[in-house]
Amino acid sequence: MSTPSIEQITAALAQVNDPEIKRPITELNMVDSVSVADDGAVAITVLLTVAGCPLKDTINRDVTAAVTAVPGVTGVDLTLGVMTPEQRAGLKDILSNGKAEREIPFAQPGSLTKVYAIASGKGGVGKSSVTVNLALGLAKQGLKVGIVDADIYGHSVPAMLGVADSRPTQVDDLIMPVPTASGVSVISIGMLKPRRDQVVAWRGPMLDRALVQMLSDVFWGDLDVLMLDLPPGTGDVAISLGQHLPNAEVVVVTTPQEAAAEVAERAGTMASMMHQRVIGVVENMSFLTLPDGSTMEVFGSGGGDRVAETLSQRFGYDVKVLGRIPLDPALREGGDAGKPIVESDPTAPAALELAKIAEGLGGRGRGLAGMQLGLTPSAKF
Numbered sequence: 001m002s003t004p005s006i007e008q009i010t011a012a013l014a015q016v017n018d019p020e021i022k023r024p025i026t027e028l029n030m031v032d033s034v035s036v037a038d039d040g041a042v043a044i045t046v047l048l049t050v051a052g053c054p055l056k057d058t059i060n061r062d063v064t065a066a067v068t069a070v071p072g073v074t075g076v077d078l079t080l081g082v083m084t085p086e087q088r089a090g091l092k093d094i095l096s097n098g099k100a101e102r103e104i105p106f107a108q109p110g111s112l113t114k115v116y117a118i119a120s121g122k123g124g125v126g127k128s129s130v131t132v133n134l135a136l137g138l139a140k141q142g143l144k145v146g147i148v149d150a151d152i153y154g155h156s157v158p159a160m161l162g163v164a165d166s167r168p169t170q171v172d173d174l175i176m177p178v179p180t181a182s183g184v185s186v187i188s189i190g191m192l193k194p195r196r197d198q199v200v201a202w203r204g205p206m207l208d209r210a211l212v213q214m215l216s217d218v219f220w221g222d223l224d225v226l227m228l229d230l231p232p233g234t235g236d237v238a239i240s241l242g243q244h245l246p247n248a249e250v251v252v253v254t255t256p257q258e259a260a261a262e263v264a265e266r267a268g269t270m271a272s273m274m275h276q277r278v279i280g281v282v283e284n285m286s287f288l289t290l291p292d293g294s295t296m297e298v299f300g301s302g303g304g305d306r307v308a309e310t311l312s313q314r315f316g317y318d319v320k321v322l323g324r325i326p327l328d329p330a331l332r333e334g335g336d337a338g339k340p341i342v343e344s345d346p347t348a349p350a351a352l353e354l355a356k357i358a359e360g361l362g363g364r365g366r367g368l369a370g371m372q373l374g375l376t377p378s379a380k381f
């Protein structure tokens, strides 16, 4: 077999994406050198963005696999180096398209990324569980999905995705979202703290800065969908989000309980006051299926319908119940184990209902159609 050419090896390397940036390593100038010996042995040096890059094993595996597959390659000797500060600055330029001032890409008029904010009135109704499962459901449809965990009180999303201890890689002041096994990238307000167990007592301006940082200093790339897990209630983060991303569409999560529904209505109304469109209600913990097949309404009934009806009346447009998710111990276990139920037990009724809701959201497509313009001529409060 003939010796492979440098061009063939480079073409193979162009198929390898940086796992965080999700762009070919060749485009990011990460390939430092390539040489091919007469006997087909290939030597490559790839430069990592930072020393001790947590994903170097993934890069090692992917590069070796891609190059080994080229006909005539008899061996791959891969050296992993680290970029110099100048090379990192060059990478930052590539990622920020040469713009010095960063802006929130999802707030730009031409943005095609759908932004869904997941809100609730009360804590503990399953907002984070719904967020991660919907995100995974959307990713299963082949969409590129990112999650911003802005829940200052809970920030449980990384644990639910199995990356509780991960910290984002930083290229100077540009932050890489943390990739997860399911393909969804995540950044959490918890990752911005110096230590994970640290308690933060952030007030309005600090929270605003943290939210802006997660939206503009993080290199999200070209996402189809961005999901935001909001703190429960109608606090500072909801106000900041309304100011920075008025085009976000809001999904309200509630349980069937009367008291939960009432506060969920307030969260929905708040979103509308910030000119965001509420696209629907998810009722979680709707019922429990008992071993004999009968169902028990542990938290009562009617909360989802009530929130949807009230918000429809208030806003003058149709707010639907998008789905009703049953109580299922497997959903909690999946979250605790870092493997959400749509992945760990996809045929469970709760997983099927979440996948159905994700199907509906994914079917709404990319693009500007249906986006709110920040004007509400007919809102009634």
Ligand SMILES: Nc1ncnc2c1ncn2[C@@H]1O[C@H](COP(=O)(O)OP(=O)(O)OP(=O)(O)O)[C@@H](O)[C@H]1O
Pocket: 120, 122, 123, 124, 125, 126, 127, 128, 129, 130, 151, 153, 154, 155, 156, 231, 232, 284, 285, 325, 326, 327, 328, 329, 331, 332, 333, 335, 336, 350
């Ligand atoms: N349908 C369900 N069946 C069983 N357990 C559930 C269900 N939904 C959520 N849970 C569990 O309830 C707990 C609270 O859920 P989760 O953290 O998603 O709520 P949350 O609304 O995001 O809370 P907070 O805002 O306080 O962080 C978790 O342990 C989760 O696994």
